[in-house]
Every structure is written in structure tokens, then in C-alpha cells.
Amino acid sequence: MDMQLSQRAQDLLAGAAGRIEKHRKADATIRLLDSRGRPVRNRVVRVEFVRHAFLFGANIFPLFDFEGAQHETYGRRFRDALNYATLGFYWGAYEPEQGRTTGRERQIRIAQWCRQYGIATKGHPLVWHEVYPRWAPNDPDAVKPLLKARVQSIIREFQGLIDRWDVINEATVSQNFDNGVGKWVARDGAAAVVLETLQWAKEANPKAFLLYNDYNLSPAFEQLVETLVKRDAPLDAVGVQSHMHRGEWTLERAWEVCETYARFGKPLHFTEITVLSGQHGWELPRPWQSTPDGEQRQADYVERFYTLLFSHPAVEAMTWWDLSDRFAWQGAPAGWLREDLSPKPAYERVRRLIREQWWTPTQTLTPNARGTVRLRGYLGTYRLTVGSRTQAFELTRGRNEWIVRV
Numbered sequence: 327m328d329m330q331l332s333q334r335a336q337d338l339l340a341g342a343a344g345r346i347e348k349h350r351k352a353d354a355t356i357r358l359l360d361s362r363g364r365p366v367r368n369r370v371v372r373v374e375f376v377r378h379a380f381l382f383g384a385n386i387f388p389l390f391d392f393e394g395a396q397h398e399t400y401g402r403r404f405r406d407a408l409n410y411a412t413l414g415f416y417w418g419a420y421e422p423e424q425g426r427t428t429g430r431e432r433q434i435r436i437a438q439w440c441r442q443y444g445i446a447t448k449g450h451p452l453v454w455h456e457v458y459p460r461w462a463p464n465d466p467d468a469v470k471p472l473l474k475a476r477v478q479s480i481i482r483e484f485q486g487l488i489d490r491w492d493v494i495n496e497a498t499v500s501q502n503f504d505n506g507v508g509k510w511v512a513r514d515g516a517a518a519v520v521l522e523t524l525q526w527a528k529e530a531n532p533k534a535f536l537l538y539n540d541y542n543l544s545p546a547f548e549q550l551v552e553t554l555v556k557r558d559a560p561l562d563a564v565g566v567q568s569h570m571h572r573g574e575w576t577l578e579r580a581w582e583v584c585e586t587y588a589r590f591g592k593p594l595h596f597t598e599i600t601v602l603s604g605q606h607g608w609e610l611p612r613p614w615q616s617t618p619d620g621e622q623r624q625a626d627y628v629e630r631f632y633t634l635l636f637s638h639p640a641v642e643a644m645t646w647w648d649l650s651d652r653f654a655w656q657g658a659p660a661g662w663l664r665e666d667l668s669p670k671p672a673y674e675r676v677r678r679l680i681r682e683q684w685w686t687p688t689q690t691l692t693p694n695a696r697g698t699v700r701l702r703g704y705l706g707t708y709r710l711t712v713g714s715r716t717q718a719f720e721l722t723r724g725r726n727e728w729i730v731r732v
Contacts, residue, residue: 335577338634345637350380350684351704354719354726358697358712365697366732372711375686376718379705380636381446381595381643382680383410388653389436392667399667401439404649407662407677410446412597412645413437413488415480416457424461430483437487447488450597451495451539452477453523455503455511462506466513469506474526481530490535492565492597494523497538498546516546517553528560539565539597543583551590563642564590565597571658573606574627577634588640595643596635601627603670604659616651616659616670625671628662632676636684646676 331339356373358366384404392400404411413433414420420429433449440447453473463469481491497520500511511519520538527536538554538561540547554561564587568575575583587594603616603624635641648654650663662673686703693699701708701721708719712732719728 332576332578338577338581339630342633342637345639346633346684349639350636351702352721352723352726354701354703354708354721354728356691356699356701356710356728356730358693358699358730358732360732365693365695367693367695367697369693369712369732371691371693371699371730373686373689373691373701373703374709374711375688375703376707376709377409377444378680378684379707379720379722381410381645382408382676383412383446383448383643383645384408384649385414385450385598385645385647386411386436386440386649387414388650389439390432391653396667400650400663401443403663403667403669403673405443405445407673407680408445408649410448410643410645411436411440412448412450412492413440415449415452417452417454417462417476418457418459421459421476424459433484434487437484441487446490448490448492448537449480449484449488450492452480452491452493452527453507454495455500455505455507456496458503458505458507464504464506464509466506466510470510473507473523477523477526478530481527481534485531485534489531489533490537491527492537492539493527494520495539496541498540498542498544498550516550517557520550521554521557521559524554524560535562536560537563537565537595537597539567539595541567541569541598543586548586551587551592555590555592561592563593563595565595567598568596569598569600569647571600571602571606571608571656571660574601574631577630580631580634581638584635584638584640588638593642594638594640595645596641597643597645598647599631599644600647600655600658600660601631601672602659603661603672609656610658612657614657614659616664620659621670621672625675628672629675629679632679636679 360366413436421427437447497511497516500508524536551564601624603620648660650661651659652665654660662670691699705721710717
């Protein structure tokens with residue numbers, strides 16, 4: 327074990343495999359029955375793992391900023407490792423002039439690409455104090471009906487393409503911004519604003535999965551979540567950001583963050599993860615370059631960080647913020663891919679974790695005398711094939727009994 331890690335960090339990592347086995351896997355009983363409900367014993371069952379229930383993602387903002395072969399490479403790298411994409415709905419970019427939603431077609435195109443490749447989607451963010459349109463009013467009473475219409479129209483229009491939403495972003499610091507959202511939060515308080523925006527979203531699509539997302543890991547964030555839970559807000563998960571431009575968190579801190587926010591009884595989504603492969607810092611001059619030593623440091627840390635989070639039972643999603651250094655936030659060397667889209671060591675490490683180490687291998691099983699076979703595997707979607715008949719099943723926590731008619 328790396329001597330740079332504290333004993334506590336070493337202990338957390340040492341226990342990760344056991345926690346993953348406990349929390350990320352389940353058992354299934356598969357019964358083969360004929361048309362009369364009688365057990366079938368003389369057929370072979372092929373079981374293939376198709377997709378993790380756990381969401382391993384990245385933002386996919388620049389998908390169509392790459393052209394030709396680079397577009398194909400970026401898309402292939404994305405889908406070879408990940409099953410979840412965050413799409414951008416920043417108000418000022420989506421609707422730069424009132425009523426002119428120039429960002430709409432782009433997001434539809436990206437969402438359709440994701441659906442084509444079986445990649446789950448989330449829209450981000452619908453309400454935020456930044457990327458605020460120049461035309462939007464600064465008066466809270468004037469901006470609220472515009473925001474409600476925006477939230478509900480987007481959620482309704484994209485229903486079926488995108489059903490997860492970061493409804494509102496970083497409200498614990500919004501009061502510091504001199505615009506309509508900032509003044510609304512300053513006047514009514516973060517909890518009231520977050521509650522109301524979540525309610526708008528739920529009205530638009532009662533089946534949508536709704537998140538509140540923040541980087542401000544402080545008592546203010548904890549109090550906000552606690553208040554939302556007490557008020558029975560339609561909050562499905564807590565979004566935790568972890569941009570580590572200035573240096574990596576200790577693993578003890580990462581675990582403590584999980585424990586702190588898990589106590590509210592909501593799933594945790596690590597929504598914006600950044601670990602640099604170059605010099606640590608904030609908004610450093612460009613070119614802000616990736617280095618061989620930095621890439622090795624990034625890979626080592628990311629493997630541990632992902633292993634730790636995957637082992638925590640409350641965590642249900644991890645989103646790396648920028649897959650590629652090209653188009654990365656602040657121009658930082660923040661991607662798993664270099665500017666030319668060649669993979670850094672971190673990409674290969676994470677891909678092996680997700681697609682190999684944490685992947686249920688394809689199996690061929692033979693039923694017992696009762697027509698039954700048993701499976702233990704990672705939670706997610708499975709494809710079962712018996713002869714020419716194929717069925718899909720979801721392996722979930724708890725008891726799984728699958729019936730295959732042959």
C-alpha cells in the first residue's frame with residue numbers, strides 16, 4: 327500500500343472490495359418454464375451484462391464541437407467507458423435573446439445521440455445565478471414567471487429524452503450575485519427558492535428525477551438539504567461537486583463527505599469531478615499543460631477515488647466534468663483524454679474498472695432438475711438468451727426471481 331496514504335485511507339481502501347461486493351451486487355434465481363409452466367432442464371442459458379445500474383458519466387457538452395474523425399473518436403471514447411451524460415442547459419447560452427432558444431436543437435441532437443447508444447442523460451442546470459441572460463430582468467418578481475416557464479417548458483419538451491435534471495445550482499451562494507436569481511435567493515432564502523423550483527419541475531414531469539447541485543460543502547449546504555427533506559421537497563438526489571483544481575481531497579475527506587450527506591436519506595450523485603493532470607491552481611495562464619508526472623498522479627488518484635465512492639452505499643452516480651482537455655473548463659488539463667483525444671492513463675484505469683473489474687462476465691449456465699440457475703452479478707441490465715429467445719432483466723438490490731418462458 328502507498329505509504330503516502332494515511333492509515334485511515336489505507337483501511338478505507340482495504341475495505342472497499344467487501345463493500346462493493348455487498349452493495350453493488352445481488353443474486354438472481356432464473357427459472358426456465360415451458361408454455362405449461364413446467365420446468366425446463368435441457369436448455370442452456372446465456373447471461374450477458376449489458377449496463378450498470380450505477381451511473382458512470384461525464385459532461386458531453388462538446389460532442390458536436392469535434393468534427394469528422396475527432397467527433398467519432400470522442401464519441402467512441404465516451405461510450406466505451408461511460409453510460410451517463412450531462413447535457414448543458416445554461417440559460418444565457420440556451421436563450422441568448424428572449425424567445426430565441428438557439429441552444430435547443432443542439433441539446434436535442436446530443437440527447438438523441440445518447441439514446442442511440444444507450445447512454446442515460448441529465449440536463450444541467452435549469453436555474454442558476456451564472457450564465458444569466460443579458461436580457462433577463464434583475465427583479466425577482468419579474469424573473470420568476472420567466473424561470474417557471476423555462477423550467478417547465480424544457481422538462482416537458484425533453485421528456486423521454488432527458489428525465490433527470492439539476493433543477494437548480496449552487497443556491498447557497500446565489501445571494502452574492504446581482505441578478506434576478508441572486509436577488510430572489512437574497513430576499514426569500516435558498517431553501518424557499520430551491521423548494522419552489524423543484525415543485526415547478528415536478529409539476530412538469532411527475533416522473534422526473536430531480537437533483538439539487540452544489541459545491542459549497544459547508545453547514546449552509548447541509549442545512550439546506552435538511553430543510554428540503556423536512557419540507558418533503560420533491561428531491562430525488564443530492565448533487566455534490568468536487569472540482570479539485572487546487573489539489574486532491576484526501577480519501578478521508580471524500581468518505582466524510584459521503585457520510586455527511588448520506589445521513590439525509592437521499593442518494594448522492596458526485597456531479598462534477600475534476601482532478602488535474604498538470605499544475606494545480608485556479609484559472610492559471612494558458613497553455614495549462616498536462617505533464618507525464620501529472621498524468622500518473624491523476625490516474626493513481628482517480629482509481630482510488632472512484633473505488634472509494636463506488637464502495638459507498640449512498641453513492642449512485644459519478645460524473646467526471648471534462649472528458650477531454652480540449653474545451654475543458656478554465657482550459658485546465660482536466661480530461662481523461664489529451665487535446666488530440668489520445669487517452670491518458672486515467673482513462674484506461676477507469677475504463678478497466680468499469681468494464682472489466684466491475685463487470686459481470688458473460689456466462690453460460692445449465693438449469694438444475696427444477697429448471698433453475700443462479701446468478702450473482704453487478705446491479706444493472708442483463709440479457710438472457712435461451713435458443714432463439716432473448717429477454718432483458720434488471721438485477722436490483724434485494725430478491726430477484728426471473729422467469730424465462732421457452
